[in-house]
Amino acid sequence: MTLVDRVQSILLRPQITWLAIDEEPADAASIYKNYVMILALIPAVASFIGLSLVGIGAFGVSFRVPIVSGLANMIVGYVMSLLMVFVLALIxxxxxxTFDGARSQIGALKLSAYSSTAAFVGGIFSLLPSLSVIGALAALYGVYLLYTGLPVLMKCPRDKAVPYTAVVVICAIVGGFVIAWVLALLTPSPVRLGAVYGVPAMDAAGAVVAVQQRPGANT
Known part of the structure; x- marks a missing residue:
């Protein structure tokens, strides 16, 4: 299955696709190389273009993040997005x-990686910073992906999937704030002071990313 086919299938037919993912042989290296490292480029590069090339406009004032700062932001955000996928898999x-599931490191990594698809793809809206909130809304679909995937990959009862999902999402939000703070340190003050700003990072195993893509997340 090609990358595009997998993205379409997990977004449009998640319940069927999780069954196929569960049966696929995979390891951490292949999941990252063939999927996560590619999709995580979307919000990282889009944010760089939106902030440093397109620019931000508000109240008749326009601002562009300096190229060097934009590149630093892009690289750090990209690396931390990859790290968040791994950390959330551990969680x-x-x-x-706790939720009557079966531990599986590779199953958890599959779940974290593929449920982040909506957040990564939604990052394309960061090409226009004023539309980054749409990317945040798209990222929320990852919560549903996580919910549908937990009973399949982690073998938890379906009635435990809701609280299981809630715990993971809370951890993702906390991680998202940490990443937003780190990225804010690299971003010039006009952006930190309230410009509309979308950044990649939080996949939240499906929640991922909404915190940093909404306006003012880096204040």
């Missing part, structure tokens, strides 16, 4: 017994 795996 998903560790929490499985």
């Amino acid at each position: 998903i795996d560790a929490m499985a017994p």
Whole structure:
């Protein structure tokens, strides 16, 4: 299955696709190389273009993040997005017994990676910073992807999927604030002071990313 086919299938037919993903042989290297590292480029590059090339406009004033700062922001955001996928996989795996699921490191990584699809793809809206809120809304679909995937990959009862999802999403939001803070340190003050700003980072195993893509997230 090609990358485009997998993206379409997980977004449009998640329940069927999770069953196929569960049966696929995979390891951490292949999941990252063939999927996460490619899709995570979308919000990272889009944010760089939107902030440093297109620019931000508000109240008759326009502003562009300097190229060097924009590149630093893009690189750090990209790396931290990759890290968040891994950290959330660890959380998903560790929490499985609490919700009567079965621990599986590779299953948790699959879940974290593929449920982040909506957040990564939604990052394309950061090409126009004023539309980054749409990307944040798209990222919320990742919560549903996570919810539908937990019973399949982590073998938890369906009635435990809701609280399981809630715990993972909370962890993702906390991680998102941390990443937003780190990225804010690299961004010139006009953006930190309230310009509309969308950045990649939080996949939240499906929640991922909404915190940083909404306006004023880096204040």
